[in-house]
Amino acid sequence: MSDEKVYVPPIKIQGIKTKIVPIIKQNIIIDEDTTWVEPFMGSGVVGFNIKPNKAIFSDTNPHIINFYNQIKSGEITSYKVREFLEKEGKKLEELDEVYYYEVRNRFNENHNPLDFLFLNRSCFNGMIRFNKDYKFNVPYGHKPKRFSKAYITKIVNQVAHVEDLIKNNNWEFKCQSFEKAISEAPEKSFVYCDPPYIGRHVDYYDSWDEKSEKNLKESLQESNKKFMISTWDYNEYRKNEYIDKIWNFCNKINKEHFYFVGAKETNRMPMMEALLINYIPNENGYNLNNYNQQIKYIL
Ligand SMILES: C[S@@+](CC[C@H](N)C(=O)[O-])C[C@H]1O[C@@H](n2cnc3c(N)ncnc32)[C@H](O)[C@@H]1O
Incomplete structure (x- = not known):
């Protein structure tokens, strides 16, 4: 962990998970045959740093997908x-x-x-x-x-870094809904989901509400795959009620994380990020001490 490097991709997005890549990495369970399925790729920073041999990155924003397909x-x-x-x-x-x-x-x-x-x-x-x-x-x-x-x-x-990764791995980029991405995930897949946050005023290509969150739960449960979801836990004012309401069958991993990107000052409050998983986490993955301070960001 001490010389962990996090590569930052060329396209930025609000809600980019650069800061929690190491903790995600520590807590996923994949091997060389696993297909990494990332239905809400956004900037792609998570999967691009995990560097799986096989991956299906998708998003409903066609411009992100087009950009990476043209690199490919x-x-x-x-x-x-x-x-x-x-x-x-x-x-x-x-x-x-x-x-x-x-x-x-x-x-x-x-x-x-x-x-x-x-x-x-x-x-x-x-x-x-x-x-x-x-x-x-x-x-x-x-x-x-x-x-x-x-x-x-x-x-x-x-761009050169991502070009290299795409050349050397079997990665696909698809413009599709999360439902399609999850239902068509290959048999041996690990699904990492980072949907827009309900109740946070963030504007994405698509909107996100309680119904979407419930659909995500259903899609994941039907797929029977190991999954991890990024979400927020609480901040000074509010607690994410959907964790108890919708995701109460998951294990929760959290650590404070600060959002720098966001137009509104009120969205810049420190908040607790959470990772929800439907499996028992790695033994060494539970030690979250100071992981933030040990990472070098390659910006
Ligand atoms: C929080 S961002 C993902 C950020 C990404 N993990 C990162 O670190 O850069 C959420 C993404 O989900 C996409 N999205 C929104 N609704 C979607 C849907 N119904 N199906 C698939 N993708 C969706 C948005 O276009 C956006 O890129």
Whole structure:
């Protein structure tokens, strides 16, 4: 654990689980034949750090899936990302927010995955948010010099790292609902779920409510696979009532975790994260002392 490295992927999302990757890693049960099934991949940071031989990553956000499928097919390479960001970064520096909104309009028309990356890395707080017409609507982050040489190199390295992982493993990326992902999971699968949180004001591609949470429980129970769910336990004001109401048959692992990404100040309160699992955890996985302080983040 002392030299644990966590690689950060190129696409950011609110609710990204970078900080709890080590604890997730410690508590999953997989071997080289297990298919890692991640129906709510978001940034992909969890599975990309677990590095399973076989994986099915999915999400209902088609732009995330498209981005990784284009890396897989070779249409997007780290080289092309550098060229693109250098060219577009210069225009952003010259034209500032006018150019950001030009790219945003262009993306909402053409859905170019490189524009998606550009927007994700220059918008306000690195968020992903779409309106009811499925248009990306995050405002500008107001940093015209955003794409400095060093920043572009950082993003290019993040892409190169994922490119490498995709090349060397048997990974699929699918745009689909969690129900489909879970019901079609291969016989020997481990399912890691990180759904949007009910009752937290976070905007995702899809909405999430009590019915969705109940459907998730049913899908997981029907599938008969080992699973882990990320959720929140409590913060200063509230407790996640769904843990007792819906997930009361699971074991719970938790440790305090702080959210940095989120537009609203009220969402930045320290809160307790929880992992819910339907199996007996690894013996050494239960020691959660100071895991946060021992991790190096490769940003
Ligand atoms: C909390 S984020 C996942 C974050 C991810 N674990 C990470 O660390 O970056 C939840 C994701 O679920 C996706 N999503 C929302 N509703 C969904 C559904 N019904 N089926 C599949 N994915 C869904 C969202 O698009 C979003 O990417």
